[in-house]
Amino acid sequence: MSKQKKEKKLKIAMLGHKRVPSREGGIEVVVEELATRMVRMGHQVTCYNRRGHHVSGKDFDTKNEKYYKGIRLKRVFTVEKRGLAAMSSSFFAAIRVAFGRYDVVHFHAEGPCAMIWLPKLLGKRCIATIHGLDHQRAKWGKFAQWYILLGEKMAVKYADEIIVLSKGVQNYFKNTYGRETRFIPNGVNRPEIREAELVTEKFGLTKDSYILFLGRLVPEKGIRYLIEAFKNVKTNKKLVIAGGSSDTDSFTKELKNLAKGDDRIIFTGFVQGQILGELYSNAYMYTLPSDLEGMPLSLLEAMSYGNCCLVSDIPECTEVVEDKALIFKKSDVAGLKEKLQEACDHPEKVMELKKQAADFICEKYNWDDVVEETMKLYRRK
Numbered sequence: 001m002s003k004q005k006k007e008k009k010l011k012i013a014m015l016g017h018k019r020v021p022s023r024e025g026g027i028e029v030v031v032e033e034l035a036t037r038m039v040r041m042g043h044q045v046t047c048y049n050r051r052g053h054h055v056s057g058k059d060f061d062t063k064n065e066k067y068y069k070g071i072r073l074k075r076v077f078t079v080e081k082r083g084l085a086a087m088s089s090s091f092f093a094a095i096r097v098a099f100g101r102y103d104v105v106h107f108h109a110e111g112p113c114a115m116i117w118l119p120k121l122l123g124k125r126c127i128a129t130i131h132g133l134d135h136q137r138a139k140w141g142k143f144a145q146w147y148i149l150l151g152e153k154m155a156v157k158y159a160d161e162i163i164v165l166s167k168g169v170q171n172y173f174k175n176t177y178g179r180e181t182r183f184i185p186n187g188v189n190r191p192e193i194r195e196a197e198l199v200t201e202k203f204g205l206t207k208d209s210y211i212l213f214l215g216r217l218v219p220e221k222g223i224r225y226l227i228e229a230f231k232n233v234k235t236n237k238k239l240v241i242a243g244g245s246s247d248t249d250s251f252t253k254e255l256k257n258l259a260k261g262d263d264r265i266i267f268t269g270f271v272q273g274q275i276l277g278e279l280y281s282n283a284y285m286y287t288l289p290s291d292l293e294g295m296p297l298s299l300l301e302a303m304s305y306g307n308c309c310l311v312s313d314i315p316e317c318t319e320v321v322e323d324k325a326l327i328f329k330k331s332d333v334a335g336l337k338e339k340l341q342e343a344c345d346h347p348e349k350v351m352e353l354k355k356q357a358a359d360f361i362c363e364k365y366n367w368d369d370v371v372e373e374t375m376k377l378y379r380r381k
Contacts (some may be wrong), residue, residue, distance in 0.1 A: 014034070105127070161380070183372060214243055222291055224258065225336055229334075304362055
């Protein structure tokens, strides 16, 4: 009997992401990876999607389906204004899950956790994944920061379990609130390596002819430093900045102004599908110069394609790469320039790191392990 009870299939709700399927940010990728695997295990998973357009523009909108790979999709009322979309959609999603028939409600990100008390009050088991300390991010105004911090405090008070993606955030919760959390980092899939076809056609890029940054164009990713540093690097290689703006275009415009006069710098805009795979597959090197990260999925992906990576020395990056990447001091333009120049001048060093990257990262971060650990928390009494 106890075995049967233990193996009961669960009804799970997920909220806090923008929408599934989508690559608008790391959270969306995580929710999809978890949900699709849980569905394959026989659980019923419902994802509460925001209404409204893709953050990079309506050209990237997907069809409003009711199901995706066995995941039930429900759309929730959303106020389509910067700063209010996340808040309003997670507010209404939390009300719907609180009164829905679910065994487990899984909140993703700090802001949405402001409403975690409601499903908890109505007897649901509530799990919160903290994808990063969002109130520290440069793009939010005073009210949004206050609301996100409220979400953090609500998670501390009401969540049955809190999942964190890095040791730094785990220490933060212990030191700030005395709250124990579970460290379950993200996973990565071993991808199919693609020849350069579309990227050659669209941007004139060939194998090993460019250094790649891929991510949302937001201040805390350190792209400003990257452009400033690269402009002083003596190389024929290009710098490809791939990704769409998040919430506002003003930062993207600022970056394009900064890059003016250096025709080696290419902005591709938001990328997905084949182009994304080709960019990762053919880069000479991948760089993530962030000041702030949760658990950088793009870094895991870049390494899974066998890339040599150059990252800032924040713990969220160094914990991932260990000694299998190049590291510079965060926010240090001169240090970044030096490492970029060194990498361009010494291809043998770059090739050595490329050789080790994929096996190292795919063994260290495995989605099936992530799901197994997460399911244990769902069932723990």
